Amino acid sequence: MGAEPTPAIDAPFEPLVRRIAEEATVVDDRILKIDHFLNHRIEPAFMTAMGNALAARLRPFAPTLVLTAEASGIAPALAVALALDLPLVYAKKYAPVVETPALSRIVPSPTKGGETKLAISGRYLQAGMRVALVDDFLANGRTALALAEIVADAGATVVAAGFLVEKIFQHGRGALADLGIPIATLAPVERLEGGRVVMRGE
Template sequence: MELLKQRILRDGKSLSEGVLKVDSFINHQLDCQLLMCIGVEFARRFAYTRATKILTIEASGIAPAVMAGYCMGIPVIYAKKAQPCTMPDALHSHVHSFTKNKDYDIVVSREYIKPTDRVLCIDDFLAYGSAANALIDIVEQAQATIVGMGFVIEKVFQHGYDTLRNKGFQIESLARIEELSDGKIKFCD
């Protein structure tokens, strides 16, 4: 997605140890117009999946997921990082964040993913694939079908894609980064 790549080159910051800071437009301050374009692009790429629900993780996945959900006309469910007292029957999974170097659980109410659902998972980053695999775990526990996974930015050099391929669903990343170094950002292709 050319608009996104140009924006990453302009406003993204390549920090040490493979961290890309995009908090001026993607995950702290949000450019809502860009996020709608991202939602449109996800809707276009996943148009033929017949998805019935989008699943993402709070907090940074919510904005791109909700724009995609709006464009596709389907609800979004966001996995929470703590189980509210008002959620009696929850599906749990586990994420290790390499960026933050910590572990956390995610929970989704069993009420909102049914075995008949066709689920599209969306997140802001695909890095090592830990969050993505936790989402897959949740959908499998609900005995629903995953029809696709969409990421705003993929850090190809962290190989999360390799943990997802061969699972039979469509995987799309809107900006694929091959290398982050010395303040430089290099895209694939």
């Protein structure tokens, strides 16, 4: 038997798309809540399935490291790292203390207000590494962009970025695309309308 074909980088992962359509709570046609299975309560088997699906889209880019930011990015990034058999590094937030030399960025938080500092020890992110960024959501893209800038500061390269859910209407893809970073998403949300989720292509 031959190897499984690689899915298109933007091919939806139907089990996730279906669960969002059936189970998501939409607040003010602005906020999408699926934290009951994604980033507060986590279903390990489903997270593993999503990690495998995202890993299949990222594997062709031959990353050597998976990078995310705490806290909600850790579960999907770990699932992807397991599937790719790669180490995982996560940027620490809040009042991070990391081993020097440290690489960092300040990221404004539109949902929580204020700013967050992301920091990574240079011991774990080094020149020449091929990095896959992974997170649960791509919304405005600020966290992913900050991570990409940290990777560049280290002399490493972001070869691709993968997200479980993309909120297309928040236009986070643009900044990463401007850097030439290929983007994989499992559930592309076109908009939130009338209390329901509208996926791309509906």
